[in-house]
Amino acid sequence: MGSLLLAAAVAAAWGGVSFGLLLPGVLVCAAAELALCCKGLPLAALALSGVTGAALASADPSLAPAAAGLACGCAAAAVLAPARRIEGLAAYGGGCVAGVLCVQPLAGAFGFLLSAGAGAGLCALLPAGWLAPAAKNDDPPGDERPRLSAAATRLEAVAESLSSLAETVNEVYDAFPRRCEDFRWVIDNIHDSLCANCGRREVCWKQEHAATLEGMEALRPILEERGHLETMLLPGQLARCIHPAALCAAGDRAFALYRSRREARVHSEAMRTALTEQYSAVADALGVLSEQLGRPGSPEPYKSGRVAALFAQLGTPPLECAVTLDDLGRTRAAVTLPRTRFSEKELAALAGEVGRICRRSLEPPQVLSCKGMTTLLFAEKPLLRAVFGTAGAAARGEISGDAVQQFCSAAAAQMILCDGMGTGRPAAVDGNLAAELTARLLKAGFTAELAARLVNVALALKSDEESGATLDLVSVDLYTGTARLFKAGAAPGFLVHGGKARAVGEASLPMGILGGVSGQSRVVHLAAGDYVVLVSDGLLADGPGWVLQQLELSAAKAEAPDLLAKKLVEAARARAVQRGRPDDITAAVLRLENS
Structure with a gap:
């Protein structure tokens, strides 16, 4: 659109100028249209002929026959001989003559045809490299x-x-x-x-x-x-x-x-x-x-070229560069470079520059390095952001069998809680192994169900002794608020939506016990201000009733996740001391906020 506006301004400026029989406006328009036809861009050439013809006619009404002739010539070259130089010149010339003679008496057509011929001659004198067929934009x-x-x-x-x-x-x-x-x-x-x-x-x-x-x-x-x-x-x-x-x-x-x-x-x-x-x-x-x-999404070749030019100007020409739109209309960019290190400040600056080119607000890119190459993955900033909090207390000593992983992968917030069977160091080994492996698999793109199956195998073959751990996982899409919960042997979790708390999850077997995983999946929809709370079974020794009350009170005050997790653990610890049956207690909290 910017190129067409510029071309219209140039055509209008030269439209009222003449040097005897030579009309510079007609000459320039003919050369530009024929060049586009030779490069194999027929749609661009037709658009240019329409815009510049209107600009010539508006600058000088007597040039309307010339504009019609240029349009006929451009149409002939674009349809009959696209991306062919010699045939395009012949088709353009024939179209111009036919168009001018149809609307202009023979006596006044000589100047127009002379100017159009000069433009065609100027195009023919251009270097062959300038008129090489361009790559198709849709590929x-x-x-x-x-x-x-x-x-x-x-x-x-x-x-x-x-x-x-x-x-x-x-x-x-x-x-x-x-x-x-x-x-x-x-x-x-x-x-x-x-x-x-x-x-x-x-x-x-x-x-x-x-x-x-x-x-x-x-x-x-x-x-x-x-x-x-x-x-x-x-x-x-x-x-x-x-x-x-x-x-x-x-x-x-x-x-x-x-x-x-x-x-x-x-x-x-x-x-x-x-x-x-x-x-x-x-x-x-x-x-x-x-x-x-x-x-892979709809490609954006124009933006891909501009992003590649940006990295070339920075001294690191990309090996590959692709900007695409996914099925939901979100912009993503992938830039592959020779092995390069970036600081956090540099990544943030790159996100700003690439976002300016794509006209979208982008997150700092995810950096993947492998075999001498570095790939930067840019994604749009989501509508929501996740705030995490966690707190825990060991049953005895300082070693807890519960393990928590909280992080944001591409477009999703992930929270994992694994409870190793028993207490102390053996339970801590199983819990941390399950949580760490699950986090790595999720970051690599595995779904919760597939990650659970592989972790189940790892626990079963870890040693000759029986090993087991629960898996409690929630993955929240930060663009839509869709949350996917997966539980294998875990205690019930809690959701706070619209200020109302409710428990989710049913009894099942933990991982590492059977050959397969007996897990449960559920999908819910959350919004800004909602909470997701995962707890170990030690926190629910007195039932979930008091937990629901505390969650609704904290949600009404919009308490920070780390403060809420600390309150839950301290209250559960006090109840465990009164019973005289301590257990590992852990609470992991995720709160959604507007980005």
Whole structure:
């Protein structure tokens, strides 16, 4: 639009000037229109011919026939020979002659045609590089959209392969025959290793088979309780055995082998479950990523070029630069540079400059560095901002089994609370491991469900001892206020919307206990002034009633999240001291405010 206004002003200024038969306004307009046709920009050329023709006619009404002739010539060159120099000159000349002669007597048309021909000659004398066909505005530079589509297809194919691999492993495992290794296997082993060579085998295992088998079954509780046999502990049915010491030794060996084989089977099944669960979770994550790559947004080539020019002026020409609009009309910019370090002040300044170019208010960019490259991801400032607060108290000493992670990822506020099973250092290891892994996966783009599945595998394989941790997660879209809550074994959380508090969440199993995750998801909509509160089960030992009252009182006063969290923990700590049953107590609070 700015270029058209400038062209109209130039055409109007030169429209009333003449040097004999030569009309400078017609000459300049003809040269500019033909240049655009040669560069393969027919729409721009037609727009220019319309605007400059109107400007010429308004400056001098006698130039209206000339404007009509220029419009005819531009239309002929744009339609018949776009982006072709010689053919474009011929089409433009023919169109000008036809247009001028249709509206102007032959005697007065010579000056107009002379000026248009001079303009065409001026265009023909321009360097060939100036008239090289321009890249189409609707296609990203470097054929980016086909590459993105191909990358999305490849990722989807990899996701399907991993998912198919997990299904195949499970199907093969289910198809294998199961070995029935119960305690009867121990009895058979004792028979084969000892009784088969005994002289009383016929008596014990044929004539008195029922009594012998009953005595052997009576060995099971003894072995499971003590782990070994003694002659004085042998049941009465086996008192007739002539080799009691050998019987005890054979029973000890058979039971030890039986127990080791059973443990190996359980371990291999756990490893298979973990392997297939990892394959499935990564496959789902790749599927989500391929879907995102498949719809990268509407490109903004003009703004992309200006942003690239900005970084070039700063001495760091970008390797790639793309400004796009997502499905909701939000501007995003991605700039890839050679490996570069930026300070917080520099990032804020860059956000201001890129925002000025894009005419949007942008957040300081997210910085990603990998393999000698640095990528800056710019996003619009959201309508809301999150204010976090947290407080906690350990059951005993200074080590708490609860762990909290609070941060803002791209366009979303994330809050995580994990409660390790039990108290003290072992619970702290499980809680911090679960919270840290979940935070990393969320920052990498995993959904809450996929992150929980992978963390569940990590807890299950962390050690030979049983490990478990609850997961309480809330993710709030700071553009729309949509909050997604995910709970796996966590205590009920609380929402304060419009000044009214309510509890959310039901009982479920924590992570690390089963092969899969039994989690619950819920979506709610929040606004500025609302609170989200996550608590550990130690805070709810006396029920949620007093918590709801305290939340509504604090919301009415618009208290800061850290102050609210501290009040909740101190009150719960006092109640725990009165009961004499202390537990780890933690409260994590998120409050939404207008940005």
